[in-house]
Amino acid sequence: MNIARRLAIYAVLVVILSSCFDPPEYSVIPQIEFNDIAFVDVGDFSAQDSLILWIDFKDGDGDLGLSPNDPRHISEPYHDSDYFLEDGSGGLIPIPKEVRYTDIPPMLKLTGQQGKLASIRTRKKPLYSYLPGWRGENCPASFVRNGVPDTIHYSYQKIYISEEDGHIIDNTYQIIDTLTAQDFPDIYIVEDTVLVKPNPLHNNIRVDWLVQGNDGNFHLFDWSEVSCTPIFNARFPVLEDETRAIEGTLQYTMKTFGLVPLFSIKTLKLRITIWDRALHKSNVVETPPFTLNDIRRGG
Template sequence: MKYNAFLAIIFILCTAAFCDGPPSLSPQPTISYNNITYYDTGFTKNLSLVLNFEDGDGDLGLSPVDVGVPYQPYDLVFENGEPVMYGDRPGDPDFNCVDYEIVPEGNEVDTFLVNRNKYHNNIYIDFFVKRNGVWEEYDLRTTDPFLCADTYDGRFPILNLDENDKALKGELRYNMYSAAIFSVFRNDTVKVQAQIVDRQLHESNIIETPEFTFQQITVTEVPDENDGQ
C-alpha cells in the first residue's frame, strides 16, 4: 500500500475562459504565474496555485478513464517474460518509492520494479526550500524511502468538452489540500515550480513562483470559486 504522508492532491478546481483565440496560438500550452495562497480556515487547509494558460488547440485535461497508454501510471520491468520483483536481481536499486510499486495480491502484497510514466499526470509541482542561501528541492518520495508519500503532481479534468479543436485561454486554479504542508515548511522560505502537459504530450514552459513563507501567503477565508477568475 502506498501511504499519502502529506495527503497530496485530493481535489482540483479548474476554471477557464473559453475563446476562439487568434489562430497563431501554438498547440503547445504556455503558462504564467498568477497567484499562490495558503487558506487556513481551521477546517480547510489548502495551498492554492493559480496559473494563466493558453493552448492553441484546447486539448487540455484528462478524464478518470484515461489510464491506458500513453497515460498509464507505470510500466512493469520484465526479464525473460516475467515482471521483475524486489530482490529478484542483484544490482537493482534498494527499495524506494520511485523505482518500485507495491501491488496488493489477495491478503499479500508484491513489490515490482517499474518505470514511472510522468504523463499519467498533467500538472507537475516541485517544491524548493532555501537553506543557508541555497535552494534545495524537497521531494516527498525520497524524504523517507519506506513511507512512499505521493508527490503533489496530479491531474486536472478536460477543459474543452466540445469535439472540435479550439483555442483556450484562462486561469487554472490547482488546489493542494493538506493538513501537514504548513508543518513541513513552517518557517522555511519556499518557492514552487509548475508545468502542465496536454493530451498530445506537448509540455508547457516551467513557471516559478516568487519566494515566500507560509506566514506571508496565509489567509483565513476561502473565496467563492469564481472570485478572481
C-alpha cells in the same frame, strides 16, 4: 512524517470562437503564467490546510486535460505505472498497461517482449543483486546500475495478464483467478509484489517545491523523505472537447496536514509545468519566493 493530502483542480475556461473577429493564434504548445498563490490555515489540527495555486494558460488546439473515465486516458502513454520484465542479462524491460476490455482493469501491454515479470524475488538472482530492498509499499528505492542512478517501487497488487502473455509468469507467481470468455484469450489475475515505476505522463501538471537553503539558493525539496507518494503531481480534467484555441485559469488546491511544522518560516518557491494530450510540455514558471505566513489568508 506521513503527510496526507487531497488535490482538487478547477478551471475557468475561455473558448476562443471565430465569429466577427479573428481569433488569436496561440501555439499548440501550452503557455502558462503565474497568477496567484494563497495559504489557508484552518487553525484546527484535525482538518487539512490548503495551499491554492492559480495558473493562467493558453493553448492553440485545446487538447488540455485527462479524464479518468476515458479508456484512452488511462492507457499508454497515460498509464499510471510501468512494470518490468527480466531480460535475462541483468536488465529490466519496461511494460506499460492498456485498457483492452471496458469491464476489466487495465492489463499489461506486451508486444513480443520476453522474460519473467520482475518481482520482489528478482533481486535474489545473481544478475539482479544491484536492485534495492523493500523500503515500504510504493516507496521509491534507489539503486545504481552501470553507473546510472535510478529508482523503482515495490507494490503488492493484482496484475491482469492475457493468456497470450502467460510466458512472463510461472508457478512462483500466485494466480488468484482466471477470467474466461468464449472466443477470447483467458485472463490471469496475478497477486504479487512486483517492481513498478510511476509513469510521469500519467499526470498533466507537475509542481516542484523549492526551499531556500543557508547558501541563499533554492533547492528541490525531496518529498520521498516524508511521503512515499509524489505528493503534488496530479491531473486536471479535459477542458474542451473540440479542437480550438482556449485560454483560462487553473485553480489547483492542495489540501494537506503538516505544512506549517514542516516548512515553518522557511522561504519557498513552487515550479510548475503542464502538458497536453499530445505530450507538448509548456514553459516552466515559478512563483515569487514566499513564506506560508506571507501568503496566509483567512480560513
